[in-house]
Amino acid sequence: MWSNLPFDLLANIFSFLPADSLALASSVCKHWHTCVTAYPATAAGARNPPWFVALPVRNRGHTCYTHNPIIDTWHGLFLGFLPHPIRPVASIGGLVLLRSTTSTTLQLAICNLFTKRYWSLPMLNIARTNPAVGVVFGLDESPDVRFSSFRVYVAGGMSEAPSGGAAYEPTLEMYDSWHDRWDIMGRMPVEFAVRLTVWSPNESVYSGGVLYWMTSARAYSVMGLDIESNSWRELSVPMAERLEFAALVRWNGRPTLVGGMCNEGACIWELGEGDTWGLVAKIPIELGMRLLGVKGSWESTKCVGSDGAVCLYRDLGSGMVVWREVEKGRWEWLWVEGCCSVGGKQVQNIPIKGLLLHPNLATSGFPDK
Amino acid sequence: MAFTKKVTLKSSDGELFIIDRAVALQSRTIQYVLEDTNPVDAIIPVPAVDARTLSKVLEYCKKHLIDLNTDFEDYSKWDKDFVDAEVWMLYDLIMAADYLHIPPLIDLICDKIASMFKGQTPDKIREIFNIDNDFSKEEEEDFKKKSGWAFK
Numbered sequence: 027m028w029s030n031l032p033f034d035l036l037a038n039i040f041s042f043l044p045a046d047s048l049a050l051a052s053s054v055c056k057h058w059h060t061c062v063t064a065y066p067a068t069a070a071g072a073r074n075p076p077w078f079v080a081l082p083v084r085n086r087g088h089t090c091y092t093h094n095p096i097i098d099t100w101h102g103l104f105l106g107f108l109p110h111p112i113r114p115v116a117s118i119g120g121l122v123l124l125r126s127t128t129s130t131t132l133q134l135a136i137c138n139l140f141t142k143r144y145w146s147l148p149m150l151n152i153a154r155t156n157p158a159v160g161v162v163f164g165l166d167e168s169p170d171v172r173f174s175s176f177r178v179y180v181a182g183g184m185s186e187a188p189s190g191g192a193a194y195e196p197t198l199e200m201y202d203s204w205h206d207r208w209d210i211m212g213r214m215p216v217e218f219a220v221r222l223t224v225w226s227p228n229e230s231v232y233s234g235g236v237l238y239w240m241t242s243a244r245a246y247s248v249m250g251l252d253i254e255s256n257s258w259r260e261l262s263v264p265m266a267e268r269l270e271f272a273a274l275v276r277w278n279g280r281p282t283l284v285g286g287m288c289n290e291g292a293c294i295w296e297l298g299e300g301d302t303w304g305l306v307a308k309i310p311i312e313l314g315m316r317l318l319g320v321k322g323s324w325e326s327t328k329c330v331g332s333d334g335a336v337c338l339y340r341d342l343g344s345g346m347v348v349w350r351e352v353e354k355g356r357w358e359w360l361w362v363e364g365c366c367s368v369g370g371k372q373v374q375n376i377p378i379k380g381l382l383l384h385p386n387l388a389t390s391g392f393p394d395k
Numbered sequence: 396m397a398f399t400k401k402v403t404l405k406s407s408d409g410e411l412f413i414i415d416r417a418v419a420l421q422s423r424t425i426q427y428v429l430e431d432t433n434p435v436d437a438i439i440p441v442p443a444v445d446a447r448t449l450s451k452v453l454e455y456c457k458k459h460l461i462d463l464n465t466d467f468e469d470y471s472k473w474d475k476d477f478v479d480a481e482v483w484m485l486y487d488l489i490m491a492a493d494y495l496h497i498p499p500l501i502d503l504i505c506d507k508i509a510s511m512f513k514g515q516t517p518d519k520i521r522e523i524f525n526i527d528n529d530f531s532k533e534e535e536e537d538f539k540k541k542s543g544w545a546f547k
Binding site: 040103141 | 482486489493506509512513515524527530542543545546
């Protein structure tokens with residue numbers, strides 16, 4: 027009966043499960059296991075909110091932590107399968123884009139933290155340090171990352187000058203997952219290459235044919251790359267002078283700015299028509315105070331967002347302020363306790379970078395080599 | 396009467412169900428049969444579904460036809476009660492909903508079944524659904540290693 031239910035029905039049932047329950051279901055019997063690992067529709071989570079993944083900034087401890095938003099619990103994920111030290115860059119569906127920290131020039135890789143698989147991307151055409159990295163994903167609207175292509179854009183950075191020394195690299199390169207190679211897309215204005223060459227790169231946001239990045243230094247501004255025409259523009263940011271922290275996230279399909287002001291609360295602004303920012307929400311004062319603690323400053327706050335949730339966090343143990351879509355169009359603020367223990371074992375507090383992703387337990391498929 | 400809006404379904408165990416055509420049309424399988432052959436007075440056999448299950452499925456179809464205008468809260472409460480059933484009944488229902496191709500009913504049952512093993516151990520899930528463990532000891536150890544993060 028249940029142990030030989032047709033795959034499409036079983037996959038439909040599994041699509042309602044959060045990833046930890048799915049991992050347990052996959053070890054019930056062989057039939058279920060095959061369904062979880064091989065059947066595309068089970069790529070978990072389309073029906074669930076995204077999971078917060080806390081990756082150590084310095085790859086210390088070889089463990090990252092992830093929060094299941096359905097039953098409000100933390101899990102530890104072992105990072106021992108990674109061949110060398112990494113820094114997280116961005117999430118792509120259920121996968122994580124990483125960069126290797128063994129070399130100063132950019133070397134990117136993809137991994138699935140849940141199935142412990144890792145793939146290096148090919149080398150760029152032009153070796154460069156600290157460029158901006160942008161991700162375009164989900165264009166074909168497939169819920170399954172394995173059949174959905176993605177592109178990675180790399181802009182600016184420093185490269186070796188012909189005369190020796192280093193110079194800004196005013197070019198744009200694109201990686202396409204279908205072709206598995208990098209192509210040089212053209213030149214970019216030097217001033218944008220300069221502004222985008224950063225030591226603490228921010229995540230990109232893709233919306234309406236434009237890739238947006240926020241500059242990493244104050245006063246903040248936003249750079250936009252129109253991909254079709256390879257044209258660049260700079261956008262100002264509301265309250266730019268007064269923001270102690272600012273992050274650009276994708277919310278409601280639009281580039282959205284989350285920023286906190288000195289001695290004041292934090293706000294969320296959406297980029298609307300005509301490049302104007304509209305206030306969409308304020309972080310509830312009591313939640314903001316809880317996040318900041320005695321420090322009372324937004325400076326060490328970080329933020330990650332996706333279409334289903336926005337999380338403000340500081341480090342692993344300090345807890346998060348989450349703005350989540352609880353049902354279609356209805357958003358709620360809530361507090362999520364930080365990760366201080368997993369399965370009864372105490373966890374050391376570490377600096378983290380947070381990503382939001384939909385865990386994918388499928389072991390086969392793209393990018394399979 | 397020149398045209399009847401009634402349709403007769405015959406379950407696998409031979410029971411006849413005379414229902415409104417609109418109710419039957421919620422099943423895409425029956426919809427195709429009606430479009431293809433338009434059997435005005437004929438009986439449509441449903442060989443994969445017994446009478447007990449078919450009457451339950453038709454109860455769902457009637458409710459979801461008549462009460463299209465009731466608000467969301469009422470609807471979800473009724474749905475919740477509808478799938479508050481024994482495991483064997485849910486199995487019969489999901490197979491029937493699949494055969495008759497009624498997507499919202501399939502989703503409703505899948506959600507219910509998923510909720511029954513959310514957060515449960517593999518042993519507990521096997522017990523609830525009466526499933527034999529066909530893995531070797533080695534394979535089980537391998538899972539614990541790979542999916543150890545999900546085990547408490």
